[in-house]
Amino acid sequence: METTSIPEREEAIINEFMLFDDWMGKYEYLIELGKDLPLIEDAYKTDDFRIRGCQSQVWLRPDRANSHVVYRADSDAMITKGLIALLIRVLSDQPPAAVAEADVQFLEEIGLKEHLSSTRKNGLQSMVQQMKAYARALAQDEQTA
Amino acid sequence: MPTSVDSAAPRTQPFDVAAVRAQFPTLQGTVHGDQPLVYLDNAATSQKPDMVxxxxxxxxxxxxxxxxxxxxxxxxxxxxxxxxxxxxxxxxxxxxxxxxxxxxxxxxxxxxxxxxxxxxxxxxxxxxxxxxxxxxxxxxxxxxxxxxxxxxxxxxxxxxxxxxxxxxxxxxxxxxxxxxxxxxxxxxxxxxxxxxxxxxxxxxxxxxxxxxxxxxxxxxxxxxxxxxxxxxxxxxxxxxxxxxxxxxxxxxxxxxxxxxxxxxxxxxxxxxxxxxxxxxxxxxxxxxxxxxxxxxxxxxxxxxxxxGLDMDAVQAHETDLLTYATEQLQTIDGLRIIGTAQEKASVISFLMGDAHPYDVGTLLDQMGIAVRTGHHCTEPLMDRYGIPGTVRASFALYNTRDDVDRLVQALQRIQPLLS
Known part of the structure; x- marks a missing residue:
């Protein structure tokens, strides 16, 4: 089975979001996407898997499936769930090395870049960093194995 | 009590909110393109008049x-x-x-x-x-x-x-x-x-x-x-x-x-x-x-x-805003005001159904409405109510009933998205 690359997946999301010409439709879609988020099991909703620096609570857990890294997550806020769902769609089920090196740009292009600003303190940036850190650790494991 | 000539005469001059608003440059602005700013984050900080x-x-x-x-x-x-x-x-x-x-x-x-x-x-x-x-x-x-x-x-x-x-x-x-x-x-x-x-x-x-x-x-x-x-x-x-x-x-x-x-x-x-x-x-x-x-x-x-302002008139104006906003917000299905003490200033904390304050605040922002969300640096108080935080609309003397209407209309608009 062939995995679509990170840039290909980003491209697909950008194209989808181009269909909306107003913020309302965009957020409605984002919230819908959040409802399909691969949810983390409740047992893992602990401080160990919590992402710091978010106004809403966010938990994220990596796993390995074959040679790929996969993520599960949850949040108590719907918009945050939607944003993580987008990140997971792009970065989950990818070779760890590809995630570790990814330069995630699509959020800016779909007009959600305010969620990346420092004033937000919502930690989307820390989510991306955490996903990459997990992937980096997995990639290193593979090298040493 | 001062001698009153006419007991029906108002005690204070009517408060000219339009004239006061005109002194605040930020309140003339728009956000997210063309949305006129409705600034309801005054408990965090107020805007500044030209004089300052x-x-x-x-x-x-x-x-x-x-x-x-x-x-x-x-x-x-x-x-x-x-x-x-x-x-x-x-x-x-x-x-x-x-x-x-x-x-x-x-x-x-x-x-x-x-x-x-x-x-x-x-x-x-x-x-x-x-x-x-x-x-x-x-x-x-x-x-x-x-x-x-x-x-x-x-x-x-x-x-x-x-x-x-x-x-x-x-x-x-x-x-x-x-x-x-x-x-x-x-x-x-x-x-x-x-x-x-x-x-x-x-x-x-x-x-x-x-x-x-x-x-x-x-x-x-x-x-x-x-x-x-x-x-x-x-x-x-x-x-x-x-x-x-x-x-x-x-x-x-x-x-x-x-x-x-x-x-x-x-x-x-x-x-x-x-x-x-x-x-x-x-x-x-x-x-x-x-x-x-x-x-x-x-x-x-x-x-x-x-x-330079008549503080009695300012207080009457803010009390009117508080009363009006409290009434109007309560028309929204499932909206719950946190803090209903008898003696209140023009600050309203609320939750809308099960919607997370962060979601509400983010969507209100898209419509030019500035509120604060979160625990408001009062975590023990939020624990007391068993809530993670609230959406807080805090009014200042330059706010208007129109601002309240914009807030309420915006909440009605986003409610279906968040339920």
């Missing part, structure tokens, strides 16, 4: 110089402006002496100054400090730190479901072991106006001192520190239409005189030698280093702005 902005510009353009001790002309001008601001503020809060007004960075620094400087001489092991469950973190943490330092205990007045203090619990707590009562005048998260005058009197009756956190009150109501008889009163410039980075600690002269300096440095000394240093008199003893000169002058201009 122009005054700061004039200071830098025409008067900039370091204050005190300068022999040259500009230094005298700057010193007069800086000390003139202190006089205005002393008059504004009705302090008995101008030197009872100490400039600080804000309310937080004022509270820390008292906790640090007065703390150890006032309290020892076994003594108690009383705060309430609705305090802002800045009126909790400095006292916790002091308690740790001296072995004192922090007592907490509980808050009712409606958001009022349990007054009986407070009087039960008071005793000869009470060193200090530190209480917020108006709750930033709930809007509750606390009965501070009575609380201060009751604290004094057991020989305790009383500090009032006035961060949320000077912009809404007249404050008379002598009538309150508080020992300390702290507030911030930026919440009352003045600049950021400047605030005031008012303290009674005798107490301030007895307190050691908070920070050492220039401007706070009488004479320095390696054998020993003597400190300057009030207020300079507590103002080490070059002060926030334009901040103080800008705050003076904010006082001018407020004194």
């Amino acid at each position: 902005i122009d005054r700061i510009r004039a200071y830098y353009a025409e008067e900039n110089s370091n204050v005190h001790r300068g022999v040259h002309r500009l230094s005298q001008v700057a010193t007069d402006a800086y000390e003139g601001a202190r006089e205005k503020i002393a008059r504004f809060i009705h302090a008995a002496h101008t030197h009872e007004v100490i400039f600080t960075r804000g309310t937080t620094e004022g509270i820390n100054l008292v906790a640090y400087s007065l703390g150890a001489s006032l309290l020892s092991a076994g003594d108690e400090i009383i705060v309430s469950e609705m305090e802002h973190h800045s009126n909790i943490v400095p006292w916790q730190m002091l308690c740790e330092r001296v072995g004192a205990t922090l007592r907490v007045i509980p808050v009712s479901d409606a958001g009022a203090l349990d007054y009986t619990a407070y009087t039960d707590m008071l005793g000869e072991q009470t060193g200090l009562v530190a209480i917020g005048h108006i709750s930033n998260a709930l809007g509750t106006i606390n009965p501070v005058q009575q609380m201060i009197a009751d604290a004094h009756a057991v020989g305790a001192l009383a500090l009032i956190d006035g961060a949320q009150s000077t912009q809404h109501t007249r404050v008379d520190v002598q009538a309150l008889d508080c020992d300390f009163f702290c507030f911030s410039g930026h919440k009352m239409f003045g600049p950021t980075g400047i605030g005031v600690l008012y303290g009674k002269e005798a107490l301030l005189n007895a307190m050691p300096p908070f920070q050492g440095g220039g401007d706070m000394i009488d004479r320095v030698s390696f054998e020993g240093t003597t400190y300057d008199a009030l207020p300079h003893k507590f103002e080490a280093g070059t002060p926030h000169i334009e901040g103080a002058i800008g705050l003076g201009a904010a006082v001018d702005f407020l004194e």
Whole structure:
């Protein structure tokens, strides 16, 4: 089975979001996407898997499936769930090395870049960093194995 | 009572909100392209009128110089402006002496100054400090730190479901072991106006001192520190239409005189030698280093702005906004107001169904409406209500019923998205 690359997946999301010409439709879609988020099991909703620096609570857990890294997550806020769902769609089920090196740009292009600003303190940036850190650790494991 | 010629005549002039709004440049702006700004985050900070902005510009353009001790002309001008601001503020809060007004960075620094400087001489092991469950973190943490330092205990007045203090619990707590009562005048998260005058009197009756956190009150109501008889009163410039980075600690002269300096440095000394240093008199003893000169002058201009208004009319306008907003918000299905005390300022915290405050705030922002979401630096209070936070709409004198309508319409629009 062939995995679509990170840039290909980003491209697909950008194209989808181009269909909306107003913020309302965009957020409605984002919230819908959040409802399909691969949810983390409740047992893992602990401080160990919590992402710091978010106004809403966010938990994220990596796993390995074959040679790929996969993520599960949850949040108590719907918009945050939607944003993580987008990140997971792009970065989950990818070779760890590809995630570790990814330069995630699509959020800016779909007009959600305010969620990346420092004033937000919502930690989307820390989510991306955490996903990459997990992937980096997995990639290193593979090298040493 | 003054003799009334016509009992039907209004006591105050109608408040011309349009004329007041016109003095605030940010309120003329739009956000997210073409959305006119509805600014309802006033409990966090207020917008600034032209009077304040122009005054700061004039200071830098025409008067900039370091204050005190300068022999040259500009230094005298700057010193007069800086000390003139202190006089205005002393008059504004009705302090008995101008030197009872100490400039600080804000309310937080004022509270820390008292906790640090007065703390150890006032309290020892076994003594108690009383705060309430609705305090802002800045009126909790400095006292916790002091308690740790001296072995004192922090007592907490509980808050009712409606958001009022349990007054009986407070009087039960008071005793000869009470060193200090530190209480917020108006709750930033709930809007509750606390009965501070009575609380201060009751604290004094057991020989305790009383500090009032006035961060949320000077912009809404007249404050008379002598009538309150508080020992300390702290507030911030930026919440009352003045600049950021400047605030005031008012303290009674005798107490301030007895307190050691908070920070050492220039401007706070009488004479320095390696054998020993003597400190300057009030207020300079507590103002080490070059002060926030334009901040103080800008705050003076904010006082001018407020004194140019009829505060009775301002309060009537804000009460109308609070009543109208409370009514209108309650028309929204599933909306729950957190904080329904009898005595309230124009602050409304709420939750809409199960929607997370962050989602509500994010979507309101898209429609140009600025609210605050989260715990509002009152985590113990949020724990008390078992909620992670609220959406808070806080109104200032320049807000209008139209702002309330925009908020309510926006909430109605986003509700289907979030349910």
